[in-house]
Amino acid sequence: MTEQLPIIVILGPLLAAILSAFAAWFRPKWSHPLVVLGLAVSCAAALKLVFIVAGEGAQNYWLGGWGNQAHDYVVGIQITVDSLNTLLLAAVSGIALLTALYAKRLVDAELAGRQRYFYALFSLLVTGLLGIGITGDIFNLYVFMEIAALSSYVLIACGKGRAYMAAFNYLIMGTMGACLYLLGVGFIFVKTGTLNIDDVSTLLPALGQAQALFVGFVLILLGAWAKMAFFPFHGWLPNAYAHAPTASAAVLAPLATKVAVYAMLRIMVTVYSIDYILDSPGIQSVVLLLSSIAIVVGSFFSLTQTNLKLIACYFVVSEIGYMVGGAWLANGPGLTGAMYHVVADAAMTSALFMAVGCIVYRLGQAQLNDLQGAFFKMPVTMAAFVVTMAALIGVPPTCGFFSKWYLIQGAAQAGVWHFVAALLLSSLVKAIILFRIVEIGYNRVPHPAVEGNPAIPRNEAPLSMLIPTVAMALGLIALGLATSPLVNTIISKALPDGLAP
Amino acid sequence: MMPSLPIWQFDLPLLVLVVLFAVVALSIRNLMGAAIVFGAYSFMMCLIWAGMGAVDVAFTEAAVGAGVSTVFIVSTIYNTSATMKRRPGGMAFKLFIGVVVTVAGGFLLSALPDFPDWGDPNSPVNATVAPYYITHSIPDTHVPNLVTSVLADYRGFDTLLETVVVFIACIGIYSILRIEPARTSIDETDEEIAAPASYDPTDSLIVRQASRFMVPFMQLFALYVIAHGHYSPGGGFQGGVILGASLILLAVSFDLKFLLSRWREKSLMLLVATGVGLYAAVGLACLFMGGNFLDYGTLDAVLPGKQDMARSHGILLVEIGVGITVMFSMLAIHINLASNGRLERGL
Amino acid sequence: MENLIANFNYVIVVILMMIGLWSMLAQKNLIKKCIGMAIFQTGIILFFISIGAKRGAKVPILTGDEAPVVEQLANPLTQILMLTAIVVGVATLGMALALAQKIYRQHASFDEDEILENQRK
Numbered sequence: 001m002t003e004q005l006p007i008i009v010i011l012g013p014l015l016a017a018i019l020s021a022f023a024a025w026f027r028p029k030w031s032h033p034l035v036v037l038g039l040a041v042s043c044a045a046a047l048k049l050v051f052i053v054a055g056e057g058a059q060n061y062w063l064g065g066w067g068n069q070a071h072d073y074v075v076g077i078q079i080t081v082d083s084l085n086t087l088l089l090a091a092v093s094g095i096a097l098l099t100a101l102y103a104k105r106l107v108d109a110e111l112a113g114r115q116r117y118f119y120a121l122f123s124l125l126v127t128g129l130l131g132i133g134i135t136g137d138i139f140n141l142y143v144f145m146e147i148a149a150l151s152s153y154v155l156i157a158c159g160k161g162r163a164y165m166a167a168f169n170y171l172i173m174g175t176m177g178a179c180l181y182l183l184g185v186g187f188i189f190v191k192t193g194t195l196n197i198d199d200v201s202t203l204l205p206a207l208g209q210a211q212a213l214f215v216g217f218v219l220i221l222l223g224a225w226a227k228m229a230f231f232p233f234h235g236w237l238p239n240a241y242a243h244a245p246t247a248s249a250a251v252l253a254p255l256a257t258k259v260a261v262y263a264m265l266r267i268m269v270t271v272y273s274i275d276y277i278l279d280s281p282g283i284q285s286v287v288l289l290l291s292s293i294a295i296v297v298g299s300f301f302s303l304t305q306t307n308l309k310l311i312a313c314y315f316v317v318s319e320i321g322y323m324v325g326g327a328w329l330a331n332g333p334g335l336t337g338a339m340y341h342v343v344a345d346a347a348m349t350s351a352l353f354m355a356v357g358c359i360v361y362r363l364g365q366a367q368l369n370d371l372q373g374a375f376f377k378m379p380v381t382m383a384a385f386v387v388t389m390a391a392l393i394g395v396p397p398t399c400g401f402f403s404k405w406y407l408i409q410g411a412a413q414a415g416v417w418h419f420v421a422a423l424l425l426s427s428l429v430k431a432i433i434l435f436r437i438v439e440i441g442y443n444r445v446p447h448p449a450v451e452g453n454p455a456i457p458r459n460e461a462p463l464s465m466l467i468p469t470v471a472m473a474l475g476l477i478a479l480g481l482a483t484s485p486l487v488n489t490i491i492s493k494a495l496p497d498g499l500a501p
Numbered sequence: 502m503m504p505s506l507p508i509w510q511f512d513l514p515l516l517v518l519v520v521l522f523a524v525v526a527l528s529i530r531n532l533m534g535a536a537i538v539f540g541a542y543s544f545m546m547c548l549i550w551a552g553m554g555a556v557d558v559a560f561t562e563a564a565v566g567a568g569v570s571t572v573f574i575v576s577t578i579y580n581t582s583a584t585m586k587r588r589p590g591g592m593a594f595k596l597f598i599g600v601v602v603t604v605a606g607g608f609l610l611s612a613l614p615d616f617p618d619w620g621d622p623n624s625p626v627n628a629t630v631a632p633y634y635i636t637h638s639i640p641d642t643h644v645p646n647l648v649t650s651v652l653a654d655y656r657g658f659d660t661l662l663e664t665v666v667v668f669i670a671c672i673g674i675y676s677i678l679r680i681e682p683a684r685t686s687i688d689e690t691d692e693e694i695a696a697p698a699s700y701d702p703t704d705s706l707i708v709r710q711a712s713r714f715m716v717p718f719m720q721l722f723a724l725y726v727i728a729h730g731h732y733s734p735g736g737g738f739q740g741g742v743i744l745g746a747s748l749i750l751l752a753v754s755f756d757l758k759f760l761l762s763r764w765r766e767k768s769l770m771l772l773v774a775t776g777v778g779l780y781a782a783v784g785l786a787c788l789f790m791g792g793n794f795l796d797y798g799t800l801d802a803v804l805p806g807k808q809d810m811a812r813s814h815g816i817l818l819v820e821i822g823v824g825i826t827v828m829f830s831m832l833a834i835h836i837n838l839a840s841n842g843r844l845e846r847g848l
Numbered sequence: 849m850e851n852l853i854a855n856f857n858y859v860i861v862v863i864l865m866m867i868g869l870w871s872m873l874a875q876k877n878l879i880k881k882c883i884g885m886a887i888f889q890t891g892i893i894l895f896f897i898s899i900g901a902k903r904g905a906k907v908p909i910l911t912g913d914e915a916p917v918v919e920q921l922a923n924p925l926t927q928i929l930m931l932t933a934i935v936v937g938v939a940t941l942g943m944a945l946a947l948a949q950k951i952y953r954q955h956a957s958f959d960e961d962e963i964l965e966n967q968r969k
Contacts, residue, residue, distance in 0.1 A: 007794045014665070015781060021672060021774040025767055030954055064787075065796040071633045077658045113681070117672040118547040123670055131662070138875045143662045146936045150666060153943055154673035157950070162967055164677075164954065172872055175885055175940055182933065183892050185866070190616060190899050193629025212615040215608060516860040523864055523887050527871045532879050532958075539883050546890055553901040553910065554922030558893070558930050565938045570886065573938075574879065577945045581952040585877050586959055598874035606866040619857050620903035622919045627902055631925045632918040635908070645910040648931075656928060663932045670939035674946040719905035733909065739936060803950070827935075834942045841949060 002052060005045045006061040009089055010130055012042030013096075017123035027228050035119040036100050039126065047132075050086050056487045058082035062135070074196040080136035084269065084339070084494040088133050088262050088484065089341045092255055095350045095459070095472075096126040100253075102354055102468035103247035106361060110245045111158055113273045117157065122251060125151040129259045137363040138185045139195045141263065142178060145227070149174045152256055155248035156240050162373060166239040173236045177226030180219050187216025201271050218283075220267050228260035230320050231294035238301075238313040246357040247311070248284050253316055254350035258342050261323045265338065274496045277330050284328055288416050291325030294318065295422040298426065299429040306456070308356050308366035311433060315352065315392065319345050325419050328406045332499040334410025339491050340483070341403035347479055348391050348400055351472040355385040359462035360470055374441040376448055376456040376496070380466055382441065384473035389434040391476040393427050398480040511557025512552055519545050533583040536574040543567035556734040557648040564742040569831055572749060576839035642812040644731045652736065653816040657795045661780050664823050667821055668777045671830035675770065678842030705754070714753035719747040727824045731813065737820035746831045766844060769833050777825025780819045787815075857898040864891035876960045878948040889937040893930045900926030929949060 023030040052059060059081045060067075066076025081089065129149025135141050136254050153174070155441020157167040189195060191212050192203045207213060224230075229237035237257075268277060276415065277284055297320025305311045323345065326338030330388045358381040359374065360366050375382045391398035395406075404423060411419040448452040460466060479486075522542035529535045543566035551559035564597030577846040617624035635650050644650040654659050720743075727740030784795040797815025798808040806814070836844055868891055871884025900923035908924040910916050948958065953962045 004788065004793075007788075011781075011785075011794070015785075018668075018774055018778050018781060021668075022771065022778075023769055062793060063795050064654060065793045065798065066655050071630070073630050073633075075630060075633050076655050117676050120672060121676070124665065127665075139932075140659055140662070143666070143932060143936070144661055144942070146666055147662060147669065149941060150669045150673060150939060153947070154669070154676050157947060163951045163953075164947055165963055165967065168878065168944065168951060171940070171944050171947065172881055172885065175944075176869070176872060176888075179888055179892055183895065186892065186895050186899065187612065189626060190898075191625055192629070193625035193631070195630075197815050210615050212612040215612040218608070267558070269787065513856065516856065520860060520867070521862055523867050526883055527867065528877070528881060532877075535883060539886065542887070543890070546894065549894065553897050554905050555897050555900075555927045555930070558897060558910075558927050558934065561931055561934050562890075562893075565934055566886070566890065570938055570941055573942055573945050574882070577949050580949060581958065586957070586962070588876070588959065588961065591876065591961075593872045598870055602866045602870045602873075605869070606862045609862045609865070613855055613858055614904065616855055616858060616899075619855055619898060620901050622902045622905070624899070626899045626926065627923050631900075634924050635916050635918050635921050638905045638920070639910060639916075647908040647910070647921070648927050651924045652928040652931060657926075659932055663935050666936050669859045670942050674942055677946045677950055690869050734907070736930065737873075765862065796934075834946075838942070838945060838949065841953070846856050 003059075003061070003303070004046070005049050005052070006059055006081050006134060007063075009042050009081075009093065009134060010043065010079075010127060012038040012040075012093075013123040013127040013130065013164075014038075017120045017127065020120040020123060021117065023128030024120065028116065031116075031119040032100070032104055033224070035123045036097065037099040039093060039100055042126075042130065042399045043090070046086075046089040046093045049280070050090050050490070053081055053083055053086040057493075060402075067213045073194050077140050078136035078196055079134045080197070081134060082466045082494070083490045084266065085100070085133050085262065087339075087343045087490060088259070088342070088346075089130060090257065091346050092126065092129050092133060095254055096122075096129075096251060097119065097347055098468040099251045099350065099354070100249075100473060102357070102465050103250060104461050105464055106250075106357055108249040109361065110247065114158060118155075118247075121151045121154050121476065122248075125155060125251065129255050132259050136197045137195050138188065138197060138200065141487060142182050144186060145178050145181065148256065148259070149178060149227075151322055152248075152252055155252060156244040157377060158248060159243050159245045161243065162239070163243040166236070166243045170236045170240040171178075173226055173233065177223045177233075179223070179248045182227065184216040184221075184223060185218030187212050187219065191216075197266070197271055201273070204272065208244055211270075217267075217272055221264065224260050224264040224267070225324075226267075228257045228264070228320050228324075229317060230324055231290055231297055231317070234294065234297070234317045234320075237317060238310055239246040240366075241313045241316070242307065246353075246360050248385040249481050250353040250357050251349070253313070253353050254346045254348075257316060257320055258323075258346045258349075259375075261320065261327075261338075261342055264324070265327055265335075265342070269335070269494070269496060274335075275332050277328070284330065287328045288325055288419055291328065292418045292422040294321030294324070295426050299426045302433065303429055306368050308359065308368065308371075312349075312352050312447075315430070315462055316349060319349070321393075322403070322407060322423065322426075325416075325422075326410060329407075329410040329414045329416065329419075331410050331413050332495060333413060335495055335499060336487060337403050337406030337410055338490055339494060340399075340406060340487060343389075344399035344476075344479060345405045347472065348388060351384065351469065351476055352392070352408040354469040354472055355381055355388055356467050359385075361465065362459050362461055368440055369436065371437060371441045373445040373456050375438075376442075376445070377459045378461060379458075381461050381469060383470045386434070387473040389430060389437075391480075393430045397480045398476045399483065400476070402480055402483040515549050515552070516700065519549065526727050530585050530587075531583055532578050532585060533575065536571055536578060540571035543570065553731060557646075557736070557739075560734050561742075564739050564746070567743055568746055569749075569835075571839055572746075572835060576835060579839065580841045594667075641809060643809040644813055644816060644818065646731055646733065648734075648798060649730050649736050649820075653819050654795075654797065654812055656782075660819070660823065661777075661784065661795070662760060664777050664780055664826050665829055667830050668773060671772070671773050671826075671833050673836050674837050678837045679844075680842045689826045708754045712750050716747045716751060719743060719750070723747065727820055728817075732818055735774055736839050737823025738827055740820075741824040742831055744824065744828040745831030745835075748828075751840070752832075752836060757836055757844060760836070761844060764835075766833075767808065769829050771781065772829040776822045776824070776829070779822035779825065779832070781829060783815060783818050783822070850943070861895040861898065863892050864888075864894065870932045878958045878960065880943075880950065882948065884956070885944065886937060886941055889940075891934065893933055893937075896926045896930050
């Protein structure tokens with residue numbers, strides 16, 4: 001049975017989505033539990049796979065039984081779980097499961113009358129993201145990319161007002177990204193004739209520095225960057241996620257961009273190789289510079305915003321710079337940091353958007369000035385929020401500290417000091433924003449415990465939202481404490497030979 | 502030796518024409534005109550692809566790209582407006598994008614010397630994995646149309662996901678556009694725009710009688726395309742699109758009410774999910790029979806014939822699933838686009 | 849130069865993609881953006897079909913009982929990849945048109961600048 005686990009990771013949410021589309025017309029109330037069930041199955045399978053991969057190494061699975069038994073090359077489609085993607089799969093399915101539980105109340109409140117297919121689309125989005133993570137075929141990755149993209153356009157367009165235009169712009173940008181990726185796949189395909197990632201990576205070294213392969217590499221990078229909102233393609237993200245319904249943003253912001261970063265890592269590390277990057281140093285320094293700019297731009301705009309949702313969106317933009325930069329440092333600590341940060345940042349962004357969602361649910365909106373007294377009205381939510389911000393700043397022992405530690409180590413080793421400066425600046429900006437929120441939320445109202453001051457009634461978010469939020473915030477600390485076993489048993493094995501410590 | 506000649510002489514003028522049509526479609530100021538020229542562009546593309554031996558792709562493009570896409574654009578324009586406002590300025594931005602695009606094009610062309618010659622049978626693409634399909638399709642799956650066997654069996658997972666994409670498009674467009682009559686308060690920001698009343702589609706007797714005559718033949722042909730996809734160009738997608746188009750034709754020539762009196766919306770949307778469900782269920786059945794997902798060979802215990810015939814029958818089953826989903830999603834997308842999500846009247 | 853003529857297809861592909869990409873990014877009209885997107889996608893499809901073409905090959909459908917000759921049959925793999933791409937393309941186009949229609953319902957315009965002005969009010 002364990003050999004079927006890789007496909008179960010995908011099938012859980014896919015079948016749940018199809019069943020939920022039926023239930024939407026007969027028993028609308030069943031849509032949500034069906035999706036939760038599907039995600040739970042997927043999450044259990046993904047967690048089991050983490051242990052199997054840590055123990056036995058990569059697991060391959062051939063759809064339709066078409067492996068490489070009959071031919072020198074794989075003739076069908078392969079899905080692979082190895083040390084590079086197993087943590088990502090567990091994180092994606094786990095976060096999606098928690099978000100699905102969390103989203104129920106928000107969806108009932110924000111999308112009343114329009115939520116017939118919301119959970120089906122939610123589940124399909126997760127299917128697409130898990131698929132990008134698990135597939136071992138570069139064309140299949142494109143199809144999964146489109147599944148994730150199409151469902152996210154709809155999830156964003158479920159919002160009101162400006163959401164449609166934001167979704168339209170995202171659609172244009174996302175389609176451009178997917179098409180560039182597909183064209184890049186075409187350029188690789190021209191030279192190798194196969195689409196299987198393992199086969200391509202065995203064929204590529206013999207082809208050397210062919211110009212077609214270089215063009216394909218750049219096209220795939222551009223495509224992935226458009227998808228992950230890397231500078232200078234970041235324009236669509238803040239609008240799309242800030243105007244989306246809060247429940248949609250809570251699943252899109254942590255997962256969609258991280259999975260695109262994973263796709264880039266997979267292409268860089270497995271399909272091409274780190275040596276390939278080191279052989280073209282011009283592009284490496286350009287990308288590192290862009291990453292630093294992305295971090296600075298994201299941090300700067302997050303300072304200028306007055307809306308908590310938009311601030312969180314610009315955090316996402318700057319965090320993308322961390323991961324792209326870390327990957328392009330192309331040394332051991334840098335890659336470790338990038339791979340670890342993909343998981344850590346998914347968890348941090350998820351906790352952040354969940355806490356913001358709780359605030360929006362109770363206070364109606366998320367302007368900074370509306371937060372007066374928030375620490376007294378919703379103490380648990382705000383505690384989770386502060387823990388999350390601490391993780392984003394990089395306070396030990398949260399996971400944010402460790403990823404930043406690896407990234408700075410890598411940058412120092414490579415001598416890229418502007419990247420170190422950008423990382424520190426970003427932490428500083430996040431600290432400033434945290435202090436500002438504490439100032440507004442705690443200090444601006446007379447303290448209710450002092451005698452004579454007016455009491456502030458408790459108005460905590462409902463438990464179905466609060467528990468996932470707190471669980472996620474505690475998860476950040478747990479993830480931080482588990483750093484060294486994770487890095488030693490899994491991530492270090494994903495590093496290319498020669499870079500592992 | 503003339504290795505530099507293209508494989509089909511007619512290609513050169515067609516390729517030039519395609520570029521011309523693309524430029525015209527994008528520069529014409531009337532959107533309806535642009536949609537029609539775009540349809541012609543797609544037909545031109547079909548010819549080119551058919552010339553290169555890609556009949557299934559040409560067939561799909563004729564049905565999907567030239568047919569249904571054009572209908573979608575036209576019904577959107579029918580609901581909105583076909584005129585473009587002329588606005589001054591913005592030239593600098595357009596020029597800037599032009600420069601960026603030209604640089605990108607130059608970069609792409611820089612890889613040109615690296616490419617194998619057009620039509621070279623020994624290029625990596627034609628010599629690495631592809632020969633396996635050509636030599637093994639019959640022994641493995643008993644399907645002479647190689648495109649069908651690769652589509653539905655060797656790379657059947659792609660096709661399942663592609664059906665899922667169509668399914669997402671259908672339920673997504675429903676979620677975006679549909680305004681259910683029960684909902685009393687419509688989003689305040691939605692400014693109401695009355696559907697144009699000048700054109701009454703029900704008044705053309707000729708169109709109605711002609712389509713009444715054509716629809717059964719279209720449907721018969723579509724069923725043939727699905728069922729005969731093992732032996733000739735065609736399959737679930739093409740047949741499904743033609744079936745969908747036959748119903749769209751009914752909706753256009755009569756009116757939406759007429760169509761919806763025969764196909765209730767609920768059953769349309771349920772059938773869309775049924776098609777994907779059938780495909781996934783066939784895959785799951787393989788899982789329960791002890792094989793991998795979508796390994797139709799393991800179905801030989803329940804389907805007639807040996808493993809290769811079981812694969813052939815499995816392919817037929819999933820093609821039917823694809824056909825159902827594609828047919829009803831094309832129709833559902835059309836009626837939502839054409840009536841602005843109200844399903845009352847429209848193109 | 850000879851290479852350029854031998855690979856005339858690829859040149860057309862690049863031109864089509866440049867046209868489509870320019871239209872997606874620079875045009876202000878939403879419907880024109882959609883059409884540009886479709887042209888960009890067909891350019892990519894033409895690219896894949898071109899790399900799978902074989903000189904003098906037949907349609908990839910076997911006839912009779914004789915063993916298939918690899919050189920005489922067109923490449924089925926690129927064709928099915930592009931079948932997928934076409935269907936994905938029409939799904940995206942439909943979605944884009946639905947969004948455009950919804951935007952038109954709000955702003956009574958397809959012009960990007962006008963919509964943005966409206967939103968700022």
